Structure formats: structure tokens, C-alpha cells
Amino acid sequence: MAHPTNNDKQAMDFTDVQALIKHDMDAVNQLIHQRLHSEVALINQLGHYIVNSGGKRLRPLLLLLCARAFDYQESHHILLAAVVEFIHTATLLHDDVVDASELRRGQQTANSLWGNEASVLVGDFLYSRAFQMMIEVQNMRVMEILSDATNIIAEGEVLQLLNCHEPNTSEQQYLAVIRYKTAKLFEAAAQLSAVLCQRSAAEEQAMRTYGKHLGTAFQLIDDVLDYSSDSDTIGKNIGDDLAEGKPTLPLIYALKHGNPQQQQVIFDAIKNGGKEQISLVTEAIHNTGALDYTVQVARQEIEKATQALEIFSTSVYTDALHSLANFSVSRTY
16 A cells, blocks of 8 residues: 555545554454453354454554554554453443344344343453453553553443433533543553553643544444434444433434424433334434534544644654544444
């Protein structure tokens, strides 16, 4: 691949960004498959199914890019990228059980194939395997960042559970959930690169800020896609969040700005869950401009993310971080 010039930030699409760190990502994927191994056959079977189910590997990709932006020359970024993916995968397994989801990334969920018990227990295996691996770096700051992140993600899961079927959830409460539940692992992935490279506190904070706002924007666009794509494109059942009674930002905005009839439909849909009123809810979301508003909030997050990159010298890798930010708000899957 011909590397784009430093002044051509818009030239890289997502495949260009992936190609830039292909060698590193190949090493991460190889390590993931090595460390998935267990003497227990079901762990191998279910674990390989979930890690091979078509994810973008966005969190490990972020860690690798940030490390390369710091010109990291050792190999611990490969190990930590695999750790981050294991933590993420464990949360997916547990999420799908809590949400009773049947489809993820266009495939049946592990819980729909093997049952809730197996999914929860293999999720536990992935968490504990991740902690075994992170110890190998022999760096207490790395341990601190990842253990704190894992704990905060768990708090985010509980916060989301408390918001379920609660129509009065505010925008601020919802943003707090996604900062905890989704953005925290993006934040940790970016921050770890600075720690590995022993960079200044200011540079570490800048990467942390970039990751936090990138992850927040990514989840907000997921919320938009839940009402604006088909299930084949996004790889999940359209309206799943509504069916589970989750008050995501498009619903919160439409509930606040809709007419009395629309407000009642959305209120009841969040309160009771289910998809019976999906067409009326979707119509209300479109009519109130809720999707445009959510995209606008995501773009504000991306502005904060890219501003954080300004302290770094320009390179093909920082260009890629800008491109990753653009992808997070322009994607359709």
C-alpha cells in the first residue's frame, strides 16, 4: 500500500488504516488463537466462534496505531492488543446473555447456540485469561489501567440495566452509561500505548482523551444505525435496543421533542419493551430529527478526539487516527 502523505488526512479509508498495521494485527490474531486454547473442548469451540465472528477488531487496532504513532519498537503492544480484544469479547458474551440477543454481527449469538450458562462461563474464562496475559508485561501501570477499565465497564453494564424500561432517562445519564460501558475500553487501549512508550503525562492524557471521545462517538453511531440500517448491514436485529427497553439517545431525543402522540408511543415502547410499535417509533425518530441530533453529538465527540491529537507530531499513523475518527461517524456498519 502506498502510504498517504502527511497532509492528506482524508485519503485513508478504513481498509487503508487496517492495511497500515496489517503485520501487527496478524500477530495479534495469531496470539489470540494461541491463548484461546484450553483443555476444555467447549471453551475452544465457543471461544473461536465468537472471536472469528467478523468483528472489526477496533479496540486492538486502536492500541496498535497509537503505539506505532509513538514509534514503539518492542512487542508488548501485540500482547496488550490481544488482552483488550479478550476483555471486549468477554463483555459481548455477557451482554448477549443479559439482553437475550439472538443475532450479533450477522450471526447467531453464542448464547443462542450453546446456551446462557456456557456463554457466561466462557466469558469468565476470557476475562481471567486476559489478566493472566497482562501480568506478562510486568508493568503495574498497565495492570492498573486495565483492571480499572474492566471494573468501570462492569459498572456501566449495571447502570444500563438500571436504565432499562426507564423512559425518564436523561441524555446525561445515557452518555454516562456509554462512557463507562463502551468508551472506557477505547480510552484504556489508547492510553496503554503511551504507558508502554513511557511518554509524558500530557501525551498519555491526550491519547486517553482521544480514545474516550472516539469510543463515545462510535457507540452513538451504533444507536443511529439501530434505526437507519437493515439487519444484514449492521449485523444485528433492527430495533433490538427498543425491544430490550433501552433508552438510547435517538429515543431520548424523540421522546423529548415529539408531539403528545409520539411521546406516548415512545414512552410505552421503552416502558414495556418489544417491537410491536417499531414502525411508529421509527417514524417518530425520523420526524423529530433524532438521528440527525445523535449524529451531531457524535461529531462533537469526534472534534474533541481529534483536538487531543494536536500535541503529536504528524505521521502516517496520526493521519490514520484522524481517519479512524472520521470512519467512526461516517460508517454504515
